[in-house]
Amino acid sequence: xxxxxxxxxxxxxxxxxxxxxxxxYPSLQNAIETVNKGADAxxxxxxxxxxALRTIREHLKKQEQARKYSEQKVVEFIETxxxxxNKREPLCTKKALR
Numbered sequence: 001x002x003x004x005x006x007x008x009x010x011x012x013x014x015x016x017x018x019x020x021x022x023x024x025y026p027s028l029q030n031a032i033e034t035v036n037k038g039a040d041a042x043x044x045x046x047x048x049x050x051x052a053l054r055t056i057r058e059h060l061k062k063q064e065q066a067r068k069y070s071e072q073k074v075v076e077f078i079e080t081x082x083x084x085x086n087k088r089e090p091l092c093t094k095k096a097l098r
Contacts, residue, residue: 004030007037018059022047 003021010019021034024045031042041055 004033004037007034007039011038016063018056018063020055020059 003023007019007021010017015038019039020041020043021039022043022045023030023034026044034042040059043052043055
């Protein structure tokens with residue numbers, strides 16, 4: 001299976017997974033296709049371990065920032081809805097009970 005085929009399969013099953021492609025046969029065409037199919041990074045073999053680790057750390061940091069941002073948006077949404085709910089007139093009022 002080619003790396004680009006794997007990218008397509010991974011994108012469908014685990015779209016949020018970080019995908020770093022390593023190739024020993026670099027070409028502009030391959031790099032464009034890889035990025036278009038969802039690769040987060042494109043690295044050339046032979047790998048420089050320091051570069052590989054830096055790339056992995058950078059992408060993990062981005063993923064963590066995106067998770068925190070998403071969580072904050074959910075909290076803001078819930079807080080807004082609670083405030084809106086608390087401003088509403090209660091369903092059971094004295095008038096309704098008469």
